[in-house]
Amino acid sequence: SAVISQKPSRDICQRGTSLTIQCQVDSQVTMMFWYRQQPGQSLTLIATANQGSEATYESGFVIDKFPISRPNLTFSTLTVSNMSPEDSSIYLCSVEVREQGEKLFFGSGTQLSVL
Amino acid sequence: ILNVEQSPQSLHVQEGDSTNFTCSFPSSNFYALHWYRWETAKSPEALFVMTLNGDEKKKGRISATLNTKEGYSYLYIKGSQPEDSATYLCARLSGNTGKLIFGQGTTLQVKP
Numbered sequence: 001s002a003v004i005s006q007k008p009s010r011d012i013c014q015r016g017t018s019l020t021i022q023c024q025v026d027s028q029v030t031m032m033f034w035y036r037q038q039p040g041q042s043l044t045l046i047a048t049a050n051q052g053s054e055a056t057y058e059s060g061f062v063i064d065k066f067p068i069s070r071p072n073l074t075f076s077t078l079t080v081s082n083m084s085p086e087d088s089s090i091y092l093c094s095v096e097v098r099e100q101g102e103k104l105f106f107g108s109g110t111q112l113s114v115l
Numbered sequence: 116i117l118n119v120e121q122s123p124q125s126l127h128v129q130e131g132d133s134t135n136f137t138c139s140f141p142s143s144n145f146y147a148l149h150w151y152r153w154e155t156a157k158s159p160e161a162l163f164v165m166t167l168n169g170d171e172k173k174k175g176r177i178s179a180t181l182n183t184k185e186g187y188s189y190l191y192i193k194g195s196q197p198e199d200s201a202t203y204l205c206a207r208l209s210g211n212t213g214k215l216i217f218g219q220g221t222t223l224q225v226k227p
Binding site: 004009040041042043044045092102103104105106107108109 | 151156160204206208216220
C-alpha cells in the first residue's frame with residue numbers, strides 16, 4: 001500500500017490568489033495523479049505528474065492554471081492559480097500501486113473554497 | 116453509454132437493511148472496474164478491482180459483481196451499519212487510454 005500526506009486539508013481563499021497543495025508519499029512512485037471533484041460532479045483527472053518531465057494535462061486543464069511540480073519520486077505539488085469561485089472543489093492526489101491490481105491510493109484531500 | 120453512471124445518487128437506509136447500487140459503463144475497450152469508498156474527511160479507499168466478466172468479489176459484508184458484456188457492476192452491502200455511511204465511487208479503466216473515469220458516486224446514509 002501507499003500512505004499519502006496531503007496538505008492543507010482545507011482553505012478559504014480570495015479570488016485572484018493562488019494556492020499550492022502538497023502531497024508526500026511514503027514510498028517512491030513513478031506517477032502521481034491530481035484529481036478534482038467539483039460540487040455534484042465526478043472525480044476528474046487534472047494531470048499526471050511524472051518525475052523528471054513535465055506533467056501531462058487532461059483536456060480542459062492547462063499548465064498556466066494548474067502548474068505542477070514533481071521534484072522527486074515521493075513528492076508533488078499542484079498550484080491552483082488566479083483562483084475564481086469556479087475553482088472551489090476538493091482536490092486529491094493519488095498514486096497507483098500495480099502490485100495491488102492498479103488500485104489508486106489517495107491523499108485525504110484539500111477542500112478549497114474561493115470567495 | 117458514453118460515461119460512467121451511478122445510481123441512485125443518494126440512498127438512506129436503516130441499520131440492518133441490505134442495499135445495492137449500480138454502476139453502468141461503456142463496455143467497449145474495457146480493462147477493469149474499480150470500486151472505492153469515500154468517507155467524509157478521509158481518503159477514498161479501494162474496495163475492489165474487477166477485470167473478468169462474471170467476477171464476484173467480497174470484503175466482509177460488501178460484495179460486487181461485474182458484467183462487462185452489458186456494461187454494469189452492482190455493489191451490495193448486507194446488513195448495513197452506520198459506519199458504512201460514505202460515498203461509493205466506481206471507476207472504469209480504459210484499455211485504450213489507461214485512465215480511470217469515475218462516476219458521480221452513490222452517497223449512502225445508514226441511520227441507527
